[in-house]
Amino acid sequence: MTDHPLPPTTDPLAPTADPLTPTLDSLPPAATPRVSRRTLATTVTERIREGVHRGNFPPGHQFNEVELAAHLGVSRGPVRESLQLLVHEGLLERRPHRGVFVPFLTETDIVDIFYARLALETAAFKRVITSPRPPGLIETLDATVDAIAQAAAQDDWEAVGDLDLRFHTSVIEAAGSPRLSRMYSSLISETRLCLNIMADTHPARGDLLHEHRELTQLIAGDDVGAAIKTLTQHFDEATVTLRRRLRETQEQPPPPQLPYS
Template identity: 45%
Template sequence: MGRLGELEPVPRRSTVEIISDELRSAILYGSLPPGGQLGEADLAARLGVSRGPLREAMQRLVQEGLLRSEPHRGLFVIELDEDDVRDIYYARLAVERAACQQIMQRNRGEALVTLNEALQGLVAAARRRDRVAMSDADQAFHQALVQASGSVRLERMAQTLLVETRMCLNALQETYPEPGDLVEEHRKLVEAIADGDEERLLRLIEEHMTDTIERLRPAERSAADPAPAAQ
């Protein structure tokens, strides 16, 4: 809706957009695992679509960087190493820092309504100590944060980065913060927006990203080391 109570046309989604979302979701949750090859005939049958829109959707994901094309071999889901993880979070920092600046210049009240709803979803998942639900709620919070900026371009950039982030966390669940710590990190972001403290908000979003990089780095190194011989 635009002005309160004013009806507007409902946006129509193309088949290609729907297929693209299905593929992103499959990559997000690991149904299409890192390094896995995409079989066109198999995917078309599983999705119940023709190959034309499927090819177009897969090319979108190639352009977004979630799939890679290998000549004479086909399309594969990307794999992420330590440098990729660091790059993803620094890119997210740039996008979400810009989003935070836009929020502080707009109607913060609207942003707070959306972000408080997202925060409650995270609180509920944390109470259950459900890691998958926490990851979902964490992602939903950051999506809401970027959407609240009102910038469609920032939102578009964040979409791919959040899928890549989830790929990192799927592989490295042991590095995820304790539920209470995760909730508190996000609660502080909401409080800074409520207080109108832009300097604190930007400092917190930077700490949120850089602290995550530090948590992920040791786990990736140890995962790369060969397992010790049995004693």
């Protein structure tokens, strides 16, 4: 089933070098006695989600439960829970009695994802602009835009993508609605999936920087209509770009499947 067409380079499920999140590899000894509010399934979920976000698993890839469990050093129970969560989140796709797969995103999906994001962000924009803004929001957005400029100057398009998503997430969070945030995080997850489907290098649009600066100014202002109009255009252009990117990508054969460790 899983032949190894590529030399095993890196572990697609390797956690980020974040000392705060205990690695699963160091689990067999009681490595997580700290605030045991963390459950195995939680950690596994983050590992898998991270891996998918990084694009380590191509569209159509099937997650084998026993394989995953063995690789992560846990049993199938937590793995199943994690997969179910990610499915419900929309990041993965389940076919009953068949398995869990990385979905093939279509142009329709891309349009829908950005349509749904626009729906939520429009509401957030409206509330953030008309209500007293949470302190520090504008500064946070400005800082993010600066970071985008810096990353773009270094041709680090992966960072640009992350910062782009962070910008929009900040606005959503500023709306102060737990449910809006919850729903948006799912959409962000799917957006990352979108970005990964594209070519390995994502030469982002050049005007992306300018657009975010403009959005920040509009959020700092009080013209809701103008802000939403610009936001809509911003999403329209992103959608167009992604659709073209997807079409270009699909014209080339899909990359071979990445094996575990």
